[in-house]
Amino acid sequence: MQVLTQTVRFDSDLIVKHDRPTPRYTSYPPATELHENFKESDFIAAIERGNQKKTPLSLYFHIPFCESACYFCGCNVIITGLKDRVVNPYLEYLFKNIEQTAALIDGDRVVNQMHWGGGTPNYLSPEHVEMLWNKIHEHFTFAEDAEISIEVNPRYVDRNYIQRLRKLGFNRISFGIQDFDPKVQEAINRIQPEALLFEVMDWIREANFESVNVDLIYGLPYQNLETFSKTIEKTICLNPDRIAVFNFAFVPWMKPIQKNLPQEALPQAAEKLDIFHMTIDKLTESGYVFIGMDHFAKPDDELAIAQREGKLHRNFQGYTTQPDSELFGFGVTSISMLHDVYVQNHKRLKDFYKAIDKKHQPIEKGVELTEADNIMRREIIMELMCHFRLDKREIEKKYGIDDFDRYFAAEENELKDLENDGLVENTIDRIEVTPAGRLLVRNIAFAFDAYTKERQHQRFSKAI
Ligand code: SF4
DSSP states (O other): OEEEETTEEEHHHHHHHOOOOOOSSSSSSOOOOTTTTTHHHHHHHHHHHHHHHHHHHHEEEEOEEEESSTTTTTTTOOOOTTTTTHHHHHHHHHHHHHHHTTSOOOOEEEEEEEEEESGGGGGGHHHHHHHHHHHHHHHHHEEEEEEEEEEEEGGGGHHHHHHHHHHHTEEEEEEEOOOOOOOHHHHHOOOOOHHHHHHHHHHHHTTOOSSSEEEEEEOOOOOOHHHHHHHHHHHHHHHOEEEEEOOOOOOOOTTTGGGGGGGGGOOOOHHHHHHHHHHHHHHTTTTTTTETTTTTOOTTHHHHHHHTTTTTEEEETEEESOSSSSEEEESSOOOESSSSSSEEEOOHHHHHHHHHHHTSEEEEEEEESHHHHHHHHHHHHHHHHHHHHHHEEEHHHHHSSSSSHHTTHHHHHHHHHHHTSOOOOOOOOEEEETTTGGGGGGHHHHGGGGTTTTGGGSOOOOOO
């Protein structure tokens, strides 16, 4: 069955035929390419290159603690009720991490985006939030219109906490719903009654945040088309500015916490397809714009505007409107994404603390894009992922290649099968993802991925 939904055409048969595991392309090369032989000096040299260009900054701060475990969780988290006993030392080291890295970054470089994620950033007390906020502002200069966002767990905030965040200067906020259905919530060990979610949204609106994002997940136990339709309807009533709808990846061999989920209650692939199809229909019919593969935004939201104007970008946090900034991640597991170098901090607290004690950058691994070919492929993949089209002449001009079609003959050949099924159009000047190909854009982008080609697809998730 084919249905036209704005610029997306949902064709279940083609999705089933072509949907193979691929990277999510929040970065190119994907995070799986980061390796432990990466040298700290290469990171420092990359920071210096950004200093020369005065590239603006995007900052990410990671709070790894959570009060209780959600059984679907794929993040690297520390579940603990110890509160101050873990937060105090963590902040002490996070502050050192800030001091150490800020000393390498030119003071003229302005921050135009900051995000606090986790784990659960509101594991911090309001006082701790303020301490961290002040520390960051001691070391960095923020643009007046900087986007400053935080994720909160709705079960652990109150009206006062929300107001304090807004007063401090956070102007965007995000919280996870996943599903409104009590049976699903019980199965995933995340019970947050509907009334609570609406109350949290009221507090957020009252505090006048500029943008509110909520997360949903499909593919969880006990979900079916009917129950998830209700979740979508309730989400529309909640009226957030952005909605992220993620496909649940059941990978208990990698995330043992997922062994707690009743596997027999997970929806089958066909049901998941129906759920996602319904989600796109309902959200777009109610006025949300479908951004990329898994985000929806109101038409006047910056993400929707950026996509319309061809200014949407992608980084490790997903879609972003900040094109030219370099992302610096602070705290355990955080990823930094500079122009040609990506690094990830240590995942274990112990290692993170040890490196900082030795006055080293707490880097566990990294990768450097040493060749222009890699940078060009990154641009091609990101253009396809964000704007679903590619101007071959622009790529030729920018990267000094004579003939796009000759340079990428093998890649274009790989696209043939997708082209024959009407998922992509390859003309003299452009590569264009069709409405039917949009949900398979990762598979189209994959043709240009030189890093992953040699590797087994199985390490990645499917689009749906
Ligand atoms: S609150 Fe978020 S990070 Fe923490 S366990 Fe639940 S899903 Fe994972």
